[in-house]
Amino acid sequence: MKALKIILFIIAVLILLFIILGFIGPKTYDVSRSIELDAPIEMVYEQVSDLSNMVDWDPWKEQMPDMKTTINGPGDEVGSYRRWESSESVGEEWLVELIPNKSVETELRFIEPFEMTSKGYHDLETTEDGKTSLSIGFKGENSFMGRAMSMLPGMNMDAQIGPMFEKGLQNISGILETKVAEQKASQEKLRNAEYAFGLQEMPERSFILKRATIALSDMKTFYASNLGNIYTAIGVSGREPAGQPCGIYYTWDEETGTSDMCAAIPVSDKNLKIEGFETVTLPSSRVVKVPYYGDYTGLSDVHLAIDDYIKANGLTQDGPVIEEYITDPETEPDPSKWLTNIYYMIK
Incomplete structure (x- = not known):
């Protein structure tokens, strides 16, 4: 009986101590970690402002290998959010505020195994030596239990979350090292490029087209069997093509x-419907345009050069690629005079 009383007394003291810790513990938490990155601030901002990129460097996915992530919305606009689900945790991260190349604010909504809401933040700044300083953190209010737990050695938010932020920053550093190296390699290749690259605005364009996923070896046949039919169908409708x-x-x-490609003829009426074909309107967009003169077998080199141009200039492709065949090979026998305009839609 005496031993039981001692045990109960100890338990009572521990409970009282826990309650005291709950009253005197910090009401709020603010955990952050920082790193200097040898990368342009625009490239760093892209990593922390796009939810699809966040998934790549998320340190928690290594601890939860069964974690499944879904992105809702464009992923790089306010109101987009990602939801993660695993056997250990369920939650969401919402984009709340985006200030380009300066800061990203998110709201973290933890759902399981406990409910909690925190404010996430990512702050960027260019240093005097041209590097980028990146700070990642989150803050919020401690529950009563959280206030008590934060007073125990190794149990506060900083001790629990800080190392994960450090891991995330190292992941970002590794990703950016690769991207910077690719950018430098692309810039070197472009010094010897023979193409004229142009950045311009492409207006909204509508097409009557046939779309299919085909073997690359069947492209010539696909074009031959569809472009003529589309031309004929447009003529039967009483309309005329609006381009090549x-x-x-x-x-x-x-x-x-x-x-996954299309044989397409541009039209001026985006509401035109022709049986057997699709009508697709591509939105206005910034594009990288390259005019190429030569045989179609040389187009692959042009596409590789445009890829280098996009990487070298820190751009992001955002939409399909368009090849516009200006010259008709049947009327111009000299391949060196065949003009093809190539457009890459970018953000």
């Missing part, structure tokens, strides 16, 4: 040898 024939590429997969 185009190829529109949504994917290009060298591993499978396939492409």
